[in-house]
Amino acid sequence: MATHTTMFRTLLACGLLQAGVATALPLDGALDTNWGLFNSGKSPIAFDYGGSMVDYANASVIGPDGSMYISGTVRDANGIARIGVTRLLPNGLIDTSFGNDGRAITQTSQGELFNTAGIVMRNNSLLVGGYKKTTVDNWDFVLCAFSTQGVPLLFNSTLTQCVTASIEPGPSLSRDIPYSMAVQPDGKIVMAGTTAVANVADTYAAFMRFETSGALDHSFGLSSSGIQIMRTGNFIRHQINAVAIASNGKIVAVGKTDVVGGNDSSALIVRLEPDGTVDHLSPSDECVFSVDGSDSRDTELLDLALVPGSGGEDDLITVGYAQMSGTVHSGLIAKRRGSTCAYDTSFSGGDGTNGYSIVTDGDSLTFQSVAVQPNVGYVVAANYTPSGGDGDWLIGRYRPNGTADLLISQIDFGLIHTSDVVADVHVFHDGIYIAGSWLKTGANYDFGAARLLLDQIFADGFDD
Template sequence: MRIRHSFIALSLASAFAAAAPAAFAADGDLATGWGLFGSGRNVIQYDLGTAKTDIAADSVTGPDGSLYTAATVQDENGIQRIGVSKLNAAGVLDSTFSSDGRNISLETNVVATGIALSPDGSLLVSGYKTGNGTDNDMLVCRFFASNGTNRNFPAPIGNPCVKVNSFPGSQDFARDIVVQPDGKFIVAGTIAPGAVNERYAAFARFDANGQPDLGFGNLQGSNISLIRRTNIFTNHDIRAVALASNGKIVGVGSTSVVGATDIDGLVIRLNTDGTQDPLSPNQEFAFSVESSSARDTTVRDVILVDTAEAEDDAYVVGVVDVDGGRRGGMLARLRRGNLLNNDFGLNDEGFVINSLGNANLEFVKLMRRPGSDGFLVLGLRNDSDLGDFDVRAFSSDGRLSNAFGSSGVSTVDFGLPGAIDIPVAIGFGGGGILVSGYSYVSGSNYDVVAAKLESDRIFGNGLE
């Protein structure tokens, strides 16, 4: 199916064109010269059907400074497909990528959730195929990173998508994907063999050729590892997965404790063969940074850092219910045997929570800040506007860095006042910070959006 060309709404184009460059670009400023009209921003429209619903899921940066995005898009018949796109290093759609910078999956009724680059030059997109309401399947679809076309896995698969075969009638949702150096890939999410509120943390590994890796997992004869202590938790939800330098696997998300009314943050660690590697005397870390039956903690992303004092320290971000309704962004440092690292945070509590007064702030993605020991956090800001990107720079001890944006914070707005901009991913490429998500236009119309921010303009070695 060929994508029809479409044009950016005049109001959005005018807003981009009106952005005047600063006298001197500082860290966190929009990167002028990148994107639409050199505004530091761009919009990607598929608009295949009357609904024009294009919902970004994730993005990954290429070695040349390009940006690949994955989204769920609707075709002319309202059928959901995976959409992939490529912005080149200048921030414009790459015409060598499926002729106009965009392509869609052959598989229908699918929802995109994550994207990764494989050593063999493939784009791997995780997601799930929707069934009749009682059966969903995890899957991974493959595209050529070079030209954007659908790429078949070798025989006997012979098509671009592979599924995780779990249980008949189960509700399976892939949320993220990570690729090993040898090309094997791991998809992570949840599997509910019975009731949908009885979810297990699920990890499945495939060989680079798409065949199930039957040497992985704890279910005999499959490539699946299911984790949940059924007498302790009612369900697990995995939101993100990461690989440690030693090949071990860490998944994060949320869980509900039996008999409790709140939601706890969740961290699970697996050995290289998919068997569980307990992070503490318990099989899983379940924690809350705001202990109250009315306050919830959800982990959205994780990065792993090798340190001298602890094997594979984990830094996680997410959202916490700070007062029984208002949400704040959470950044925490965890390590084996000691859930919250007590030398991190403003009060050495192991975590920091940023909020916006009476408004909401949700952290969604985390990355190491290039050239330093600090971190960049992408969040959703919901204050006077309905939703904007919020990018924050933290030092290694959990404090905001004043040498970034405005007192450590940079805000990105893609639309007119009152519009909704939802962030999904952050990365580094072409010497700058690349962020992506989707924006509300009108009705059911959403577009994929991306922006580039300046990074370390003053000190090229990351010092501040």
């Protein structure tokens, strides 16, 4: 097992990083001082319409011109949860022509909505997903649409901005929660998460596919319902955290599960055929694993990236965390081969062992998101919580063989260690884009974004 026990701590201690300030050396990972508020490389975005003012960013997408759209859950003037979206111009400043002074929220007629499944771009529209509370204990998948100018769009199937769908069978009061979504090349939308069948704690992996009109796609899933749920008898809980569409059209998803009789959660990978039927990755429908040394502690996958593999199959890069001791999270990045449940043993620092790398340094580190930097490696965004402190965003990079690169940047929006939470990361042209939330004061969270440079001197390689 490749375990980097001191990489993050050593770089911080040596002064290569300071909170919110990247190294002055011309390395990848410096904050872009031509981007963001006051050329800081960072952009805070407040909705602050009312209520508790807890505006919590969930995800982002990069437009073809380098603009950045960020979605999340915000509170309106009455304190009701709505889905909010903002747009940053290519220079990182808020586009005040978007929506209402740079911000757009779902219409009040759509009810209380929570953005948990993220945001995707389809042609000239933005699709945001999450769940709708129809009652206190009955939650349904919801998909809403905006134009790229922040104007509400109506789905043809319902002539409403948002469409909802409930998963059956299930209890009359159940919590159907999507955590991720992906757009297919034909414009159809796949949403993935969990649903309860016997009770709200008895969860199955759940998938839905929507037509471009907003109607459920009845060519997909169980009995042409547009819905697929799955979990074999070896497990008692499934949760899907991220979903992506492979180059061959298959649907790949990752998350966590609990094994019958176990005391911990294990990492979960599942795959569906393009029509929604289950595709076997192992002797079971599920590929499940925990890393060495964490068998009695949780392992969870939070994001994935697909990269070209062999035989027409994409390989799978996954990130998340493993508990190696106590309750402290250690960052996890792993690579799986194509259509199998096997590790790619060439990935793990090149030592040919087990196909994953762990960062364990005594502080809590969760790899939240991963993006591919073509021909270079994988950029990870992490939530970093030092002992006795609150969290910051931490950005790192891995080579194609799983070894850690020296690219590393710590981003803090307010005072050092004030509960800043990263949501996702993208690599676009010569920059790394990160979105998340930051604690302004008290319980008042705002959206936040940052852009890091991929330097021009070593743009196609590593700064060794």
